[in-house]
Amino acid sequence: MVTSREGIVYGLPEREYHAPKDELSSTGAKLILKSPRKFKYQVLDGHRVHRPAFDLGTVVHTKVLGAGPSFAEYPEEHLTATGNASTKAATVQWESEQRAAGNVLLTPAQAAQAADMAESVLREPESRKLFEREGNPEVSIFHELNGVKRRGRFDYMPTEGGFVVDLKTTLDASYYGFRSSVERYGYHIQYGHYIDILERITGEKRDMIFVAVEKDPPYEVNVIRFDETEDYARIGEAEALQAVDDYRRCVETGEWPGLLRNGITKIKPSMGLLYDFHDKYESEEMQI
DSSP states (O other), rough: OOOOSSSSEESOOOHHOOOSSEEEEEHHHHHHHOOHHIIIIIIISSSOOOOOGGHHHHHHHHHHOOSSSEEEEEGGBBBBBHHHHHHHHHHHHHHHHHHHHEEEOHHHHHHHHHHHHHHHHHHSSHHHHHHHHSHHHHHEEEEEETEEEEEEEEEEESSSSSSEEEEHHHHSSSSHHHHHHHHHHHHHHHHHHHHHHHHHHHSSOOEEEEEEEETTTTTTEEEEEOTTTOOHHHHHHHHHHHHHHHHHHHHHHOOOOSOSSSSSSOOOOHHHHHHHHIIISSSSSGGO
């Protein structure tokens, strides 16, 4: 049975959601904005490499949402004396078999860490009540815009309330720490990609609330949304639509430019460096 990939789809298995290469995801949108050549190589040509660092976050999602990929712990015979995964041939074979079965792999220490992180999310009143609202986990959305098929997947979509929830694992869930992650990993582009697709499907403009949980004890949790000035939302939506145009243009022309697309790249110092320079060398206190 083939699941329809139109509109809002509930209960779509993770592997089935990720299977097509001709749909633009939020991750793909961020990549094509950086380098269409990298997008083609990694996504269309199938060279994307599995990153074990993402497995911890995947299991935290499964434990919090009660839905998502299954996971397996490394048995003792596949662990080193320090508790890490062995590099022996038998372990590599076991890993291959487990991943082929759709399992995410964690060491016992990582599994305990994931359990503690999930417990922290569900223990914090502000985050717990978001996931306790009536709604659905792992909700997939699909929409075609200007000939480009797009997809997104909400971690949790409450039935009412005008928002969706996205769970993030991070090293720093503080105001400044998470803001840095937003700009480093393009969470605002993800926001724009998802919210635009949903609005075009339903006609409803929803907000996105991020639940950020830290990876180190005591596994601090923060609940974050973009400021009402909508700068992040405006920038993210513009970037998401630009990614659609870039993808369409590349497909039509067959050209996938890389980083060096406009001649020699000129860079400017960041505002942070300029402010630091001003404070150190040009402030009134430094003048003689």
